[in-house]
Amino acid sequence: MxxxxxxxxxxxxxxxxxxxxxxxxxxxxxxxxxxxxxxxxxxxxxxxxxxxxxxxxxxxxxxxxxxxxxxxxxxxxxxxxxxxxxxxxxxxxxxxxxxxxxxxxxxxxxxxxxxxxxxxxxxxxxxxxxxxxxxxxxxxxxxxxxxxxxxxxxxxxxxxxxxxxxxxxxxELPPLPQEDLLETLLRENVDLLQLKQSLELLSFQRGLLDETFTPRREIEALEEQIQALETSLDNLERSLGVGLRARYAQLGPLLQGAQAAAEAYRAAQERYAAEERRFRAGLTSQLALLQQELALLQAQLALAQARHAYLRAYYGLLASR
Missing domain, CATH: 1.20.1600.10 (Outer membrane efflux proteins (OEP))
Incomplete structure (x- = not known):
């Protein structure tokens, strides 16, 4: 794949x-x-x-x-x-x-x-x-x-x-996936596939039964199993679809959050560079420069956390199969 x-x-x-x-x-x-x-x-x-x-x-x-x-x-x-x-x-x-x-x-x-x-x-x-x-x-x-x-x-x-x-x-972050990814994940879901196969197998077995040689009671029992499986399949497909769409909906805001954190980090870099120039010119103290460096590291951590939140949601979506 x-x-x-x-x-x-x-x-x-x-x-x-x-x-x-x-x-x-x-x-x-x-x-x-x-x-x-x-x-x-x-x-x-x-x-x-x-x-x-x-x-x-x-x-x-x-x-x-x-x-x-x-x-x-x-x-x-x-x-x-x-x-x-x-x-x-x-x-x-x-x-x-x-x-x-x-x-x-x-x-x-x-x-x-x-x-x-x-x-x-x-x-x-x-x-x-x-x-x-x-x-x-x-x-x-x-x-x-x-x-x-x-x-x-x-x-x-x-x-x-x-x-x-x-x-x-x-x-580098992976780009926001196309929404048709959800159809692929739903189609490849193991639990859903098992139900589909069970339904296919029962339907195939029903096609093999001849009312001339098979008691009607056995045929009706098999048909009831097919109906129950169809209901379970619909319910599971609906539930999985809701969950996948909810996971997918998180990706856009998280990616935007990562982009905003990147802008904040660039701004922190510029502030630190300016503070460093002021320190070299004797216009600020070593403590002020260290505090600005601390703010830069905080912005770096915030950027990493924002990127990681997107990655966790991205791979969490891919694992929903």
């Missing part, structure tokens, strides 16, 4: 391992491997059935259905494996950014404390202000420790899936 996303690969530094490479590891997961083996087995079964001169239309239908279902299960397993890898990858990436932000906050709080100590000695600040500055530094250090533990946990979860892996920031 053609992949739904075409990624733009950038020149990457050594050791960098971008998201597309991580997602390709989904092919190696146990669930995907087992589903592939099952599909291969069903393909062999169908080939044997077609070579059998004594095969019946019913046995051929069942063999074709088994292969179709195995293929759908393989696609679901791959989509779910990619979604799981994506979640771990983005979590590790965000955790790393959180550590950088927390470390910068410690620098800001430490420098602010030293500035407050100087002001207290000069009579320009109160002991209460000094205490508040000390508390802010303690809180910043505590936040840094929490962030580091979170990074260790997230990295361990990622490596449990992929082995040694260092995630890299996601620069």
């Amino acid at each position: 053609k992949r739904l996303i075409v990624w733009t690969l950038l020149l990457l530094p050594a050791l960098a391992q971008p998201l597309p490479e991580a997602l390709r590891k989904g092919l190696e997961t146990p669930g995907v491997a087992n589903a592939r083996l099952d599909r291969e087995g069903r393909a062999r079964d169908l080939a044997r059935t077609l070579e059998d001169p004594l095969r019946t239309p019913l046995s051929e239908l069942q063999a074709r259905q088994a292969l179709e279902l195995a293929e759908a299960r393989l696609q679901r397993a791959l989509a779910q494996a990619e979604n799981e890898i994506l979640a771990a990858y983005l979590q590790a990436l965000e955790a790393s950014l959180q550590v950088g932000l927390a470390a910068k906050a410690v620098q800001v709080a430490d420098l602010a404390l030293r500035a407050t100590e100087i002001r207290v000695r000069g009579g320009g600040a109160t002991p209460l202000e000094l205490l508040e500055a000390q508390n802010r530094l303690l809180e910043a250090r505590s936040n840094l420790e929490v962030a580091r533990r979170g990074e260790e946990s997230a990295q361990a979860s990622l490596e449990n899936l992929l082995g040694p892996w260092r995630p890299e920031g996601v620069a």
Whole structure:
């Protein structure tokens, strides 16, 4: 099946391992491997059935259905494996950014404390202000420790899936998919396909019954099963369609949110560059420059989170099959 996303690969530094490479590891997961083996087995079964001169239309239908279902299960397993890898990858990436932000906050709080100590000695600040500055530094250090533990946990979860892996920031997002993707996902849904196949099989079996040789009671029981399956199929198709449309509706606003966050990040970069020029000219303090750098890192984290929210929704939609 053609992949739904075409990624733009950038020149990457050594050791960098971008998201597309991580997602390709989904092919190696146990669930995907087992589903592939099952599909291969069903393909062999169908080939044997077609070579059998004594095969019946019913046995051929069942063999074709088994292969179709195995293929759908393989696609679901791959989509779910990619979604799981994506979640771990983005979590590790965000955790790393959180550590950088927390470390910068410690620098800001430490420098602010030293500035407050100087002001207290000069009579320009109160002991209460000094205490508040000390508390802010303690809180910043505590936040840094929490962030580091979170990074260790997230990295361990990622490596449990992929082995040694260092995630890299996601620069390119997949475009908003066409709405006809929903029809494809609905058509390939494993649960819906199973019901369709059951209905097809029962309808085929009903066509084999002859009222001359089959009690009417058996025919009516089979027809009741067909009607019940038709109702279940309609209900499931309607329910799945509503869920897919709801997931799809989230993508547009999330992509716009990522674009807005990118604009905010560019603005933060410009503010930091201006503050750096002012610092070099002696027009602002080192503390003010550090605070502007902290704001830049906050904007960077917000951008990453906005992009990741879109990616999670995108791959979550693809896994709804």
